[in-house]
Amino acid sequence: MIFSPLSAVVPGLSALSEQALKRLNAIGAGWVVVSFCEAVAYVTLALAIANQASGGWVLTNALLAVCVTVIVTRAGFISGARLAGDLYTSLGNALADTKLSWFTEAFRAKVSVLAGQGVPGLMSIPAHQLQLILHAPLLPLFLMGGIGLIGGWSVAVVAGLLLGGALTLLVFAQRKLKFVDGERQQHELEVAQATREFIDHLELLKTAAGPKRSMERIESTWRAHERALAKTNAGALVATFITSVAAMIPVIGLTGFLILDGSIGSAQLLALVLLISRASAPLEELALLGAHINDLQAGLDRYKQIADAPAVSEPSADEARTPQGSRIEVVSLNYPPILHDLSVEIPEGCHLLVQGPSGSGKTTFLELLARFDDPAQGAIRMGGVALQGMSYKQIVDRIAYVGQEPIVFTGSIADNIRLGKPLATDAEVEKVARQVLLGTLIDSSELGIERAVGHNGALLSGGERQRVALARALIKNAPVLILDEATSALDEKTEQEIALMVGALPQTLIVVTHRESSIWLPSNRLSFEAVQ
Known part of the structure; x- marks a missing residue:
C-alpha cells in the first residue's frame, strides 16, 4: 500500500x-x-x-x-x-x-x-x-x-x-x-x-x-x-x-x-x-x-x-465451471422483501409463463435468473452449475434478456442489433430484423439496416424499439430467452406473429406478460402472489 x-x-x-x-x-x-x-x-x-x-x-x-x-x-x-x-x-x-x-x-x-x-x-x-x-x-x-x-x-x-x-x-x-x-x-x-x-x-x-x-x-x-x-x-x-x-x-x-x-x-x-x-x-x-x-x-x-459499489463476484478462469445443458433449478430462493423460499425447475426447452400482479416479484425473479444480483439465500443452477460458479461470459452466452423498457442506443438499426452478436454479418442482422417484423421499417429507407434510430431510438415508435431489442436478443441464439413484458407496446396482431415466431425456436422461453398469455403456448406456469 x-x-x-x-x-x-x-x-x-x-x-x-x-x-x-x-x-x-x-x-x-x-x-x-x-x-x-x-x-x-x-x-x-x-x-x-x-x-x-x-x-x-x-x-x-x-x-x-x-x-x-x-x-x-x-x-x-x-x-x-x-x-x-x-x-x-x-x-x-x-x-x-x-x-x-x-x-x-x-x-x-x-x-x-x-x-x-x-x-x-x-x-x-x-x-x-x-x-x-x-x-x-x-x-x-x-x-x-x-x-x-x-x-x-x-x-x-x-x-x-x-x-x-x-x-x-x-x-x-x-x-x-x-x-x-x-x-x-x-x-x-x-x-x-x-x-x-x-x-x-x-x-x-x-x-x-x-x-x-x-x-x-x-x-x-x-x-x-x-x-x-x-x-x-x-x-x-x-x-x-x-x-x-x-x-x-x-x-x-x-x-x-x-x-x-x-x-x-x-x-x-x-x-x-x-x-x-x-x-x-x-x-x-x-x-x-x-x-x-x-x-x-x-x-x-x-x-x-x-x-466500492456492490459487485457481482466472478470465479477465476480455473475455478469457473461449464454447465451441462440449460436446465434451470431454483432452490429455496430468498430475496427479501419480495421473494421467499421459492423453488422451481425449468426443464430445457420448456415455455414458462410467469404470472402475478404488479409488484409481486416477477421482474426481480427474472433479473436473478440473469444474475443481475445474487439472492440472499438459496441457489440458482443452470446445467447443474450454480450461477456464482459460472463466469459472467458463460451466463451472457447462455441467457438473452429483454426487459420492460427497451434499450436502444444512438446509431443505426444494425448497430443496435449487433450488440447481441458483434461479428454478425449484414445478412444475419437483416434476417433477424425481418423475423421480428422490422421489414417495413428497413424497406422504407434506402439505408436499410443502416437506417439511423435517432438519439436513444427517438426516431422509432415504442413497438419498433421493443422489436429492435428483441432482435438483439434473438441474434445471440442463446439457449435461454427471457422476455419481461417485451411486447407490451405491440398491437395484438403483431404480438401474435412475434409469439408464433419465438415459440417455434428451440430455446427455453421464460415470459412475463399481462396480456393474452395463450399466444405464447406455455408448457409450464409459475404464479407469484401479491406482496403484503
Whole structure:
C-alpha cells in the first residue's frame, strides 16, 4: 500500500491506485523542488540588491527556477492525462462489475457528474492543485531563510509572526468558504438527477403537464442550485477580500517595523520588502483553495462510492465451471422483501409463463435468473452449475434478456442489433430484423439496416424499439430467452406473429406478460402472489 502525504490535505486521494499515488508523489516532490528553486532565485536577487553586487548568479538561478517549473508543469499535465485515463478505466471496470440492482436514479446521477465533471476536474491535480497545495505554502517558508540571512533572525521572527497572522485570517476565510460551499456539492447531484429525469421523460411530462408545468420540477432544482452558487460566490467574495487584506499585512507591517527600527540601510530595506512581498503573494492564491479542495474531495468521494459499489463476484478462469445443458433449478430462493423460499425447475426447452400482479416479484425473479444480483439465500443452477460458479461470459452466452423498457442506443438499426452478436454479418442482422417484423421499417429507407434510430431510438415508435431489442436478443441464439413484458407496446396482431415466431425456436422461453398469455403456448406456469 502506497502512502501519500498529500492524503493529509485531501483524504480522498487514498482511493486512487498505487500507480496513480506514485505519480502524484513524484509530481508533489517536483513542486517542492520548484518552491525551493524559486526561493533561491529570489534570495539571490535580494542579496544582490542588499550588497549591490553583480547579477550573474541572479540570472543563473532564475533560469534554473524557470526550467524546473516548466519541467514539473509539463510532467503534471502528462500525469493528469494518465490519471484521467486510469480513473475512466477503473470507473468502467467498476461499473461493469456492479450489481445492476444498484443502478438507481441517484447512483446514475453520481456516475454522470463524476464522468462529466469529476474526472476532468481530477485531471488538474498534478499540474494545478498540487501547485496550490504545496508551492503556495512552501515558498514563504523557504523565503523566511533569506529574510533571516539579510535582516537577521529578529527580522525573520517578525516576518514570521506577520505571515502567521495573515495565515490565520486566511484559515478563517477558507473555513467560511468551505461552510457555504458544502451545500453546492449536493445541489449539483440533484441538478444532474433532475436533468436526466427531465430528458428521459420529456414526452410524458409535456403530454401530462404541458410545456410550462413540465418545467416546474427541474426549474425548482435549478433555482436551489442557483441559490447555492450565490452563497458560494458571496463566501468567495468575503474570502477574497480577507485574503487581500491578509496579503498586505506582512508587507506593510514589516516595512513599518524596519523603518521604525532604523538599523538597516535602504538597499537592505528594498531587498527585505522584495522577499516579504513574494512570500505574501501566494496567500492570494490560497484564497479559493478551500473550494478547490472541496471539489476534489467531492469528486474523489463519488469515485470511491462508485468504485466500492456492490459487485457481482466472478470465479477465476480455473475455478469457473461449464454447465451441462440449460436446465434451470431454483432452490429455496430468498430475496427479501419480495421473494421467499421459492423453488422451481425449468426443464430445457420448456415455455414458462410467469404470472402475478404488479409488484409481486416477477421482474426481480427474472433479473436473478440473469444474475443481475445474487439472492440472499438459496441457489440458482443452470446445467447443474450454480450461477456464482459460472463466469459472467458463460451466463451472457447462455441467457438473452429483454426487459420492460427497451434499450436502444444512438446509431443505426444494425448497430443496435449487433450488440447481441458483434461479428454478425449484414445478412444475419437483416434476417433477424425481418423475423421480428422490422421489414417495413428497413424497406422504407434506402439505408436499410443502416437506417439511423435517432438519439436513444427517438426516431422509432415504442413497438419498433421493443422489436429492435428483441432482435438483439434473438441474434445471440442463446439457449435461454427471457422476455419481461417485451411486447407490451405491440398491437395484438403483431404480438401474435412475434409469439408464433419465438415459440417455434428451440430455446427455453421464460415470459412475463399481462396480456393474452395463450399466444405464447406455455408448457409450464409459475404464479407469484401479491406482496403484503
